Each structure stands twice: as structure tokens, then as C-alpha cells.
Amino acid sequence: MFRTLLEPFRHPRPVVELGESRGLSSGRKPKAPGAKDWSSTLRRLWSYLAERRVKLILVLLMVVCSSGLSLLGPFMIGRAVDRYLEGGGSHWGLFLTGLGAVYVLYSLTSWLQNIWMIEISQETVYRMRTELFAHLHRLPISFFNRRQQGEIMSRLTNDIENVSSNLNSSAIDIFSGVLTLVGTVSVMLWLSPLLTLLTFIVVPLMALGMRWITRRTGPLFKQRQRNMGELNGYIEETLSGQRVIKAFGQEQRVISGFRDRNSRIMLSGFWAQSISGFIPKLMNGLNNLSFAIVAGFGGMLAVRGSITVGVILVFAEYTRQFTRPLNDLANQWNSVLSAVAGAERVFEVLDERAEADDESGAASARQIRGGVKFQGVSFSYNGETDTLSDISFEAKPGETIALVGPTGAGKTTLIGLLSRFYNPSGGTIAIDGRDLASIRRESLRSQMAFVLQDIFLFKGSIRDNIRYGRLDASDEEVERAARLANAHSFIMRLPGGYDRMLSVEGGGISQGQKQLLAIARAILANPAMLVLDEATSSIDTVTELKIQEGLQSLMKGRTSFVIAHRLSTIRQADRILVLRGGRLVQQGSHEELMDQGGLYSELVRGGVKA
Numbered sequence: 001m002f003r004t005l006l007e008p009f010r011h012p013r014p015v016v017e018l019g020e021s022r023g024l025s026s027g028r029k030p031k032a033p034g035a036k037d038w039s040s041t042l043r044r045l046w047s048y049l050a051e052r053r054v055k056l057i058l059v060l061l062m063v064v065c066s067s068g069l070s071l072l073g074p075f076m077i078g079r080a081v082d083r084y085l086e087g088g089g090s091h092w093g094l095f096l097t098g099l100g101a102v103y104v105l106y107s108l109t110s111w112l113q114n115i116w117m118i119e120i121s122q123e124t125v126y127r128m129r130t131e132l133f134a135h136l137h138r139l140p141i142s143f144f145n146r147r148q149q150g151e152i153m154s155r156l157t158n159d160i161e162n163v164s165s166n167l168n169s170s171a172i173d174i175f176s177g178v179l180t181l182v183g184t185v186s187v188m189l190w191l192s193p194l195l196t197l198l199t200f201i202v203v204p205l206m207a208l209g210m211r212w213i214t215r216r217t218g219p220l221f222k223q224r225q226r227n228m229g230e231l232n233g234y235i236e237e238t239l240s241g242q243r244v245i246k247a248f249g250q251e252q253r254v255i256s257g258f259r260d261r262n263s264r265i266m267l268s269g270f271w272a273q274s275i276s277g278f279i280p281k282l283m284n285g286l287n288n289l290s291f292a293i294v295a296g297f298g299g300m301l302a303v304r305g306s307i308t309v310g311v312i313l314v315f316a317e318y319t320r321q322f323t324r325p326l327n328d329l330a331n332q333w334n335s336v337l338s339a340v341a342g343a344e345r346v347f348e349v350l351d352e353r354a355e356a357d358d359e360s361g362a363a364s365a366r367q368i369r370g371g372v373k374f375q376g377v378s379f380s381y382n383g384e385t386d387t388l389s390d391i392s393f394e395a396k397p398g399e400t401i402a403l404v405g406p407t408g409a410g411k412t413t414l415i416g417l418l419s420r421f422y423n424p425s426g427g428t429i430a431i432d433g434r435d436l437a438s439i440r441r442e443s444l445r446s447q448m449a450f451v452l453q454d455i456f457l458f459k460g461s462i463r464d465n466i467r468y469g470r471l472d473a474s475d476e477e478v479e480r481a482a483r484l485a486n487a488h489s490f491i492m493r494l495p496g497g498y499d500r501m502l503s504v505e506g507g508g509i510s511q512g513q514k515q516l517l518a519i520a521r522a523i524l525a526n527p528a529m530l531v532l533d534e535a536t537s538s539i540d541t542v543t544e545l546k547i548q549e550g551l552q553s554l555m556k557g558r559t560s561f562v563i564a565h566r567l568s569t570i571r572q573a574d575r576i577l578v579l580r581g582g583r584l585v586q587q588g589s590h591e592e593l594m595d596q597g598g599l600y601s602e603l604v605r606g607g608v609k610a
């Protein structure tokens with residue numbers, strides 16, 4: 001086992017990466033976790049807890065009661081023994097009943113504090129989870145471009161779970177630990193200051209040991225959470241890329257990549273747990289030492305008559321009680337560090353800037369007609385090199401604009417700007433003469449529909465998948481849209497028809513059929529503007545014809561931007577925009593561009609699909 005664990009240290013191997021650089025933590029140098037880091041995260045976590053103030057006060061009250069009761073028990077025993085030894089009569093029946101009542105109350109208050117704290121911590125993580133999920137949906141597309149889905153999911157599940165599982169136990173134990181500690185030490189000082197000081201010899205040793213341990217475990221817990229996120233990202237990526245992996249026979253490479261990431265988790269988990277596992281051992285040893293001190297010195301003091309045997313008994317029990325909260329505190333500190341590690345990763349996403357708010361004064365556009373004007377528009381993904389530069393063109397309402405150009409020319413980026421997934425770094429975009437920035441995003445997007453190559457169909461019936469275009473559409477409207485899209489006949493041939501359930505990502509129907517459903521969905525949405533990304537994959541001629549017909553009904557009367565690959569679509573476009581290297585190099589109708597010569601005619605003559 002140790003050989004395996006130490007292997008990566010001895011032979012650092014290059015890790016087989018498959019798109020790792022998109023992870024949140026990767027690409028960025030991991031920060032050394034400073035004390036300030038975790039204390040501010042802890043404060044923020046506390047602010048969540050503090051929202052349940054009343055319950056927290058109740059918990060605190062129960063902690064005070066249970067800590068007091070835990071002190072009272074041994075104290076009563078000590079007093080009873082002393083009274084017995086002094087020859088005073090003891091009312092054993094009364095004493096035992098009292099002692100029983102103390103322990104029953106102790107159990108009851110402990111149980112109540114536990115159950116209330118579980119409630120608080122569950123509610124806290126419920127709120128965090130909801131907030132995180134809602135925030136994720138407000139983040140700009142650029143956030144998702146940079147990150148692996150699995151890694152993000154890991155924050156929603158793993159990290160939140162980590163906060164939840166560590167929060168309830170540690171919060172209580174830390175409260176009660178501190179209280180018990182203060183109470184125990186006060187009573188000890190009151191009973192015998194000298195014996196208390198002698199017992200305290202172990203405290204500096206404890207503090208040093210704890211410091212040594214937590215300094216090492218804190219970063220390791222963080223590392224483990226990071227590694228877990230990376231592994232989840234990798235799992236998601238490799239599962240969704242199964243076809244490619246199998247097609248290229250990359251199974252072994254993928255498995256070895258997994259093994260590397262898995263071994264990193266094993267390593268950080270092993271060291272975090274092994275080092276933190278020292279805590280109980282250390283505490284146990286020091287506990288025994290303090291017990292020996294109490295027994296030895298206490299005995300001597302008792303012989304001299306400075307203290308009674310009852311006091312020794314109370315001390316023996318209290319030294320256990322006094323090291324137990326210290327022990328608990330030490331253990332809980334690890335849990336707190338682990339919860340903080342999880343919370344830090346959650347807050348990291350919560351601190352990501354949401355998609356910029358609409359500019360003040362931005363208003364809803366009630367009915368967009370679909371006139372679009374780009375004037376000197378530039379855009380850069382990285383703020384350094386321009387992906388699009390100086391793009392100017394105009395589309396009248398209802399026109400079809402085809403975008404053509406070699407791969408990486410900037411066609412998709414131009415569409416991204418039109419939908420305000422990104423804002424231009426220069427120039428202006430206007431819709432119906434209004435600056436795009438003055439139209440609220442939600443209102444703009446509600447009047448646009450997208451039919452993309454990568455069609456998103458979710459697990460559910462065909463009817464529900466079409467209805468995604470407009471949730472309040474009736475069954476008749478869904479069917480009408482499907483007829484217009486040429487999808488009705490194939491749907492009716494499927495067992496179950498419109499109620500046929502699709503599996504994840506529309507498994508069970510063909511690529512062409514998925515496109516027809518996407519067209520039906522867009523028709524139902526009845527948008528003023530359309531964005532079509534034509535499929536490059538070959539579809540049989542009959543389906544292709546059906547798709548073309550469906551698209552024709554969809555595009556009628558709407559301004560349509562088509563990232564075109566088929567000559568038939570390009571010919572029919574009112575205007576063709578030819579892009580190369582982020583610049584608009586030509587624009588005009590098919591005939592005009594063919595006459596002009598240049599890139600467009602080369603693309604067409606070369607038989608290259610644009």
C-alpha cells in the first residue's frame with residue numbers, strides 16, 4: 001500500500017490529460033491556503049448559519065445545559081464520597097435518584113441540541129445549494145466555456161455535501177467543547193488551584209501537537225476537494241465522449257488518466273486522514289499523562305491533608321472531561337477545515353460575476369420586427385486579440401442572411417454577439433434601430449429561436465420536448481407546429497406518437513428526426529428572429545428535403561441568420577456574409593459574389609462546403 005502511495009512522489013509521471021485545462025482549479029496556480037482565507041470563508045459560512053438565529057440560541061441554551069449537567073454528575077459523586085468518608089450519613093436513595101435525573105437530563109439536552117443543529121445545517125446547505133444553482137443560471141456563457149461540467153457539478157453535490165456533513169457535528173461539538181472546557185477549568189481551580197496547575201502541564205504539549213497537525217491537514221483537505229472536482233470533471237467528459245473514445249480506441253489512455261486522478265485523491269485522502277488520525281492518539285497519551293499527574297500528586301496532597309479523596313475523584317473525572325473537549329475540538333477542527341474547503345469552492349462560484357445586469361434604462365422590446373444593423377463591430381474573447389474586427393452589415397426584417405467562411409472565421413461568435421451572450425468590444429449592434437444594449441436580454445432572447453447542430457432534447461415525451469418552445473402551448477398548437485415542421489408523420493409512426501418518451505439526449509430517434517423536432521419547437525416559439533446552424537452531417541435525401549421544407553415554413557417572415565453549409569440554403573439567402581479570420585471580406589447575393597470572384601467563389605467552386 002505504501003509503495004503505491006509513495007509511487008507518484010518517487011516517479012513523477014506526466015499526467016495523461018484529456019481536456020483538463022478547463023477545470024476551475026486547473027490553469028490557475030493553487031493558492032497556498034492562508035489563515036485569512038479560511039477565516040473569511042468561516043465568517044461567511046457563519047453568516048448563513050446566523051440566519052437561523054432563534055434556533056441557534058436554543059441550541060446554545062441546550063449546549064449550556066448539557067455542559068453544566070456533565071459537570072454536575074462527577075461533582076455530586078465526589079461530594080457524596082467525601083461525606084461518606086467524613087462519616088456523615090449519605091442518603092443513597094436520594095443521591096442515586098438525583099444522579100439519575102442529572103444524566104437523563106443530560107441525554108435529553110444533548111439530543112435536542114443535536115436534532116436542532118441538524119435542522120439548521122440541513123437548511124443552510126439547502127439554501128447554499130439553491131443559491132448556487134440559481135447563480136449558475138445567471139452566469140455568462142463565457143463561464144461555462146472555461147469549465148468542465150463535471151467539475152461544476154462536483155461543487156453542487158460533493159462540496160455542498162461536505163459542508164453539510166461536517167457542519168452540524170462540528171458546530172455543536174465546538175460550542176459544547178468550549179463551554180465544558182471553561183466550566184471544568186473553573187470548577188477545578190475552585191477545588192484546588194495547585195492540582196489544576198499541575199494538570200495544565202499537558203496543555204502546551206497539546207497546543208503544539210495540534211498546531212503541527214492542523215497546519216498539515218488543512219491544505220490536504222482542500223487538495224482532496226480539488227482532486228475530487230477534477231475527477232468528476234474527467235468522468236463527465238469521458239462518459240459523454242464515449243463514442244469518440246471507442247471509435248479511436250482510447251480506452252486504455254482514458255483509464256490511465258482516470259487512474260492518475262484517482263491516485264491523487266487516494267494520496268491526499270490518505271495523508272489528510274493519517275495525519276489527522278494522530279490527534280486522538282496524541283490526546284489519549286496526554287490524557288493518560290494528566291491522569292497520572294492527578295493520581296500521583298493528588299495522592300501526595302491528600303496524604304498531607306491539603307485535599308480530600310473526593311476532590312481527587314472529581315479531578316480524575318474532570319481531567320478526562322477536560323481533555324475530551326480538547327480532543328473533540330481538535331477533531332472538529334479538522335471537520336471545520338474540511339467544511340471550509342467545501343464552502344470555499346462553493347463561494348468561489350458564487351463570487352463569479354453574473355451575466356452583467358441589463359444597462360440601466362434597458363427596456364423590454366415588445367415586438368421585435370427583426371431589422372439588424374452591425375456597425376464597425378469588434379470582439380475579443382481574451383481582451384488581447386480580436387476574434388471579430390470591424391464588422392458592418394444590415395439585415396432588413398424578414399431577410400435571410402447566410403454566414404459562410406472557413407472554420408474559425410467567427411460565424412458562431414457573430415451569432416453570440418447578436419444574442420448578447422457576449423458584448424462587443426467596439427462598434428454597435430442595433431435591432432429595429434435600437435441599440436442592442438438598450439433591450440433587456442430576456443426580452444431579446446424570448447423573441448429569438450435557435451436551431452443548432454447540437455440539438456438539446458431532454459428526457460420526456462416528444463410533446464413536452466416540442467412544447468419547450470412555448471410552455472403554455474396547447475396540444476393542438478404543438479401538433480400544428482409539428483405539421484409545419486414536417487415532423488408530424490414520423491411522430492405518428494412511432495409507438496406512442498406524441499407521448500413517446502425520449503431517453504436522455506433524444507436517444508431512440510435519428511439525427512434528422514431530432515432536427516425536425518427542433519424546427520417544430522422553434523415554430524411553436526414563433527420568434528421574430530431565427531438562428532440556424534445547419535447540420536454538416538449527411539442526412540438521407542428524403543429527410544433532408546423534409547428538413548428544407550420545414551425550415552422554409554419556419555423562416556417565412558422572420559429575420560434568419562443561417563450558418564450555412566449547403567449551397568441550396570446559400571443560394572436562397574437574401575444576403576451572404578463571407579467571413580475570414582474575423583473580418584467580413586465579402587457580402588452580397590450569391591450571383592453578385594460569384595461575379596465578384598474571391599473567397600466565396602473559391603469556396604463554391606472548390607466544392608468545399610462553406
Ligand SMILES: Nc1ncnc2c1ncn2[C@@H]1O[C@H](COP(=O)(O)OP(=O)(O)OP(=O)(O)O)[C@@H](O)[C@H]1O
Binds near residue numbers: 387405411413
Ligand atoms: N469561448 C471561446 N474562447 C476563446 N476563443 C474562442 C472561443 N470560441 C471560439 N473561439 C475562437 O474564436 C475564433 C472564431 O470561432 P467561431 O466558433 O466563431 O468560428 P466559426 O466560424 O463558427 O467556426 P466553425 O465553422 O468551425 O464553427 C476561433 O479562432 C476560435 O478558436
